[in-house]
Amino acid sequence: MPHALSHITVLDLSRVLAGPFATMILGDYGAEIIKIEQPGRGDDARHWGPPFTAGGQSAYFLCANRNKRSLTLNVKTEAGQTILRRLAAQADVLVENFKAGGMERMGLGYESLRMDNPGLIYCAITGYGQTGPDRAHPGYDTVIQAQGGIMSITGPTSEGSDGEPHKVGVAIVDITAGLQAAVAILTALQHRERTGEGQHIDIALYDTQLGWLANVASGYLLSGEPPRRYGNAHGTVVPYQTFATADGHLMLAVGNDSQFASLAQVVGEPTWANDERFATNPARVQFRNALIPALAAHLRTRPTDEWIEQLRTVGVPCGPVNDIPTALAAPQAQHRQMIHTITDGNGDSIRLVGPAPKLDKTPADIFRPPPLLGEHTDELLREKLDLTAEEIEALRHNEVI
Numbered sequence: 001m002p003h004a005l006s007h008i009t010v011l012d013l014s015r016v017l018a019g020p021f022a023t024m025i026l027g028d029y030g031a032e033i034i035k036i037e038q039p040g041r042g043d044d045a046r047h048w049g050p051p052f053t054a055g056g057q058s059a060y061f062l063c064a065n066r067n068k069r070s071l072t073l074n075v076k077t078e079a080g081q082t083i084l085r086r087l088a089a090q091a092d093v094l095v096e097n098f099k100a101g102g103m104e105r106m107g108l109g110y111e112s113l114r115m116d117n118p119g120l121i122y123c124a125i126t127g128y129g130q131t132g133p134d135r136a137h138p139g140y141d142t143v144i145q146a147q148g149g150i151m152s153i154t155g156p157t158s159e160g161s162d163g164e165p166h167k168v169g170v171a172i173v174d175i176t177a178g179l180q181a182a183v184a185i186l187t188a189l190q191h192r193e194r195t196g197e198g199q200h201i202d203i204a205l206y207d208t209q210l211g212w213l214a215n216v217a218s219g220y221l222l223s224g225e226p227p228r229r230y231g232n233a234h235g236t237v238v239p240y241q242t243f244a245t246a247d248g249h250l251m252l253a254v255g256n257d258s259q260f261a262s263l264a265q266v267v268g269e270p271t272w273a274n275d276e277r278f279a280t281n282p283a284r285v286q287f288r289n290a291l292i293p294a295l296a297a298h299l300r301t302r303p304t305d306e307w308i309e310q311l312r313t314v315g316v317p318c319g320p321v322n323d324i325p326t327a328l329a330a331p332q333a334q335h336r337q338m339i340h341t342i343t344d345g346n347g348d349s350i351r352l353v354g355p356a357p358k359l360d361k362t363p364a365d366i367f368r369p370p371p372l373l374g375e376h377t378d379e380l381l382r383e384k385l386d387l388t389a390e391e392i393e394a395l396r397h398n399e400v401i
Contacts (some may be wrong), residue, residue, distance in 0.1 A: 003030025004362035008189065011036060011087055012068065013075070013096040015043045016203065017141070017171055019125050021038055021178030026185065028065030028355045028364035033085065034380060035065065035371065039401060042373040055346025055372075062350060062370045064178075066342075069368070069376035072401050075207075079400045082104055086385055089116040091340040093185055097125040100135045111202045120198040121188040123181050129204030139205045141171040148173070148209035154214055157231045165229070177208040238284040239263075239292060242321060243299040249321040250304050252311075257281060262314040267298040325341040326355075344369040377388075377401050 008031040012023040020035075020043070023125045027033040037043055038077055043065070049058035074080040085108070092115065097104055102349070103109045110122040124130060127139010145167045146150050155166030192198055210217070216227045219236070227235065232251075234240035239260075242249050254260050257280055261273035272278045277287040284291055299307060304320050311318045322330070328339060340354040355364035381387040381401070395401045 003365075004359075006032075006127040008032065008092045009036065009090065010093040010095065011084075011091045013094065013098070014125060015097060016045050017060075017064055017174035018177040018181070018203075019095050020045070020321035022123070022125070022177055022181035022185070023068065024064050024066055025178070025182040025355075025364075026093070027368075028366070029362065030367070031093075034091075034384075035068040035070045036073050036075070036084070037070055037373060039074055039374070039399060042070070042072070046373065053346065053348040053350055054345065055344065055348045057346070057348070057350070057370065057372070062352060065370040066352060066366050067368050069244045069380060070371035070374055071377045071380045072374035075106060075108065077398075077400050079395065079398065081108060083381075083385065083395075083400070084108060084111065085116065088113045090384060091117070091120065092189070093121045093123065094128060095125065095181065095185075099138060100124075100126050100128075100130050113157060116197060117199060119192055119196060120200065121185055122198065123185055123188075123201040125177060125180050125181055125203040126203070127204065127207045128221060130202045134206070141205070142167050143171045144173045144205045144209050144380060148206055149213060149217075150209060153227050153229050155229055155231070157229050157362055173205050173209045175201055176212055177205045180208050180211075191342045233288075233292075236285060237281060238288045238293055241292075244246075244297050245299055245304040245307060247303045250299060250307055251321055252299075252321050253317040255317065257292065259316050260284070263295075263311065263316050266310050266314060266316070267295065269294075269298070285315075340366050342366060342369045345372040345375050374401070 005026055008026065010023055010026055010031050010033045012019065012033050012035045014020055014023065023033050023035075035043075041047075043061060045061040045064070046058055048060040052061045053062075073083060075084050088108075104112070108122075110124075113122065114120050126135070126139055127144060128134035146165075150172075151165040151167055154168060155164060155165075181201070181203045184203065187198050188201060215236070219225075220227055230241075232242040237255065240253050240255075242251050250264070254263055260278070260281075262284070263271050264272035273290075276283060278284050278291055308318055308320065327333065333339065336358075338354055338356075339351055341349060341351050343349055352366065354366060357364055378392050381392050381395075387395075392401070
């Protein structure tokens with residue numbers, strides 16, 4: 001059965017994480033992804049390590065570049081620009097993350113490329129977007145996390161031993177920008193299916209981060225009160241945080257009053273469910289300083305697994321606080337086939353986290369390992385542009401590929 005996007009060709013000129021993550025998602029559903037890389041160096045993420053495979057592939061690069069073929073091309077040369085134009089004339093989608101105006105200065109911007117391919121969907125991913133006073137600044141995940149507000153509400157409370165704001169432990173702005181880009185590209189493909197016309201997509205890391213401030217931003221816009229840090233607790237739901245147990249930590253997420261009543265029964269405090277300070281969530285938020293220490297005293301008396309077994313039996317959402325090795329080795333992760341083992345072009349066996357969505361008719365899969373730098377250059381130039389071996393060798397001699 002053809003895969004859902006097997007009829008789609010994507011030129012991926014992006015580097016590091018946001019763009020590569022977006023194109024990897026499209027590749028997981030069968031789209032042909034041609035990764036355009038700088039000769040001799042390639043994607044910056046290839047050098048972000050250790051760790052590296054025995055053949056020199058970085059773990060950072062591996063996480064976002066499966067299901068792609070690599071073509072090295074110096075797009076700053078006239079010959080390289082000509083080749084890219086010819087490839088773009090055949091493509092359905094182009095993704096790039098040059099600084100705003102960078103592609104236009106090389107004559108490779110959307111308005112130029114659409115002259116030869118009106119149906120082209122052109123997705124530009126930048127730190128701050130194509131417009132606005134910050135458009136020229138480079139955008140890096142941690143800078144956007146700081147500037148966009150998420151760090152101000154992440155980390156220990158100011159009363160704790162460390163009042164410093166913290167970034168999220170993964171490049172969450174890059175990842176979510178990649179997800180937004182993939183959704184936008186799929187939406188543009190649907191529009192083109194109906195109208196035949198392509199379009200320009202402007203993805204800003206900054207916009208993306210503001211967009212998923214969600215209830216925190218909404219709460220500020222409604223109340224006018226600046227949000228503050230709660231550590232691992234929640235500003236508007238109580239109890240909804242981590243607690244120390246006899247042998248580790250437990251994450252408790254009590255989302256309604258019925259769940260709280262069940263929790264109270266399990267910890268041996270059934271009267272809490274009728275206590276006017278704790279009976280409703282607004283009351284628990286108001287009197288969290290009375291409830292949380294009392295609840296914490298109960299939870300630290302037994303091991304994590306024992307609490308989880310009892311709480312899940314009565315429908316109280318909870319879970320262990322796992323480290324990464326434990327999370328990846330968990331029976332649920334194995335059952336859901338979240339870890340895949342493949343062999344790359346060097347013959348190295350590598351393990352990758354696999355696609356998350358599970359579709360029963362058009363499933364995502366790993367068809368190709370992350371490519372070696374320029375691994376498919378000759379193959380793609382022959383296949384897409386009918387270049388001869390002599391022409392390819394001349395391009396290589398002139399440092400175009």
